[in-house]
Amino acid sequence: MKKLVLSVAIAGTLLSTISPVFAYEQGDWVVRVGMTNVAPDDSSTNVNVGGADLGVGVNVDSNTQLGLNFVYFYSPQLAIEVLAATPFSHDIVLNTVGPLGSTKQLPPTVSANYYFLEPSAKFQPYVGAGINYTLFFDEKFTDANTSAGFSKLDLDNSFGLAAQLGFDYMLDDKWLVNASVRWMDIDTEASFELNGSAGSVDVSIDPVVYSITAGYRF
Ligand code: NI
Numbered sequence: 248m249k250k251l252v253l254s255v256a257i258a259g260t261l262l263s264t265i266s267p268v269f270a271y272e273q274g275d276w277v278v279r280v281g282m283t284n285v286a287p288d289d290s291s292t293n294v295n296v297g298g299a300d301l302g303v304g305v306n307v308d309s310n311t312q313l314g315l316n317f318v319y320f321y322s323p324q325l326a327i328e329v330l331a332a333t334p335f336s337h338d339i340v341l342n343t344v345g346p347l348g349s350t351k352q353l354p355p356t357v358s359a360n361y362y363f364l365e366p367s368a369k370f371q372p373y374v375g376a377g378i379n380y381t382l383f384f385d386e387k388f389t390d391a392n393t394s395a396g397f398s399k400l401d402l403d404n405s406f407g408l409a410a411q412l413g414f415d416y417m418l419d420d421k422w423l424v425n426a427s428v429r430w431m432d433i434d435t436e437a438s439f440e441l442n443g444s445a446g447s448v449d450v451s452i453d454p455v456v457y458s459i460t461a462g463y464r465f
Pocket of ligand 1: 452
């Protein structure tokens with residue numbers, strides 16, 4: 248009898264944390280909104296101007312913007328997710344010298360996410376893999392560098408792999424909170440002119456991208 252009472256108590260505890268109302272279903276949509284931080288883990292070649300190696304490279308600072316996720320569930324454990332955001336703005340710094348210029352970018356990313364635990368649990372971690380396309384725009388040198396003769400800054404758009412870890416935590420059958428960390432392979436060649444001579448530098452930005460969002464299931 249004691250055993251039975253214990254079993255019922257354990258079952259009751261399990262039922263209170265694992266409830267079918269939280270389970271994702273095929274055809275569900277989830278929209279998440281929150282903050283997304285792009286933190287470059289960057290490295291670069293030395294800057295080259297007119298065939299001469301300047302002996303220094305560049306680095307790129309981090310930026311936080313409004314992040315949006317659109318998620319569609321193919322099955323209770325497999326979802327397709329699109330990451331969108333308001334444009335990120337990054338300063339570009341010439342190493343040990345100072346500010347060089349800045350760029351804006353949008354990094355739309357499509358991922359397939361696999362939810363690997365019990366679908367009806369409140370805590371639903373996932374792993375994802377996908378493709379990132381990064382569009383650079385509004386590239387410009389600082390006013391001082393423009394006065395010094397730098398012009399025509401252009402960063403090539405980037406196409407690469409992306410991977411992520413994240414979780415949804417269901418607050419009820421509609422609302423959830425989410426956190427994720429992504430790795431994106433983003434590489435670009437920056438080209439420019441300095442007083443008529445062509446210059447360039449290859450930059451590997453490869454950021455870690457952190458998001459904290461609130462989500463709603465439809
Ligand atoms: Ni890379």
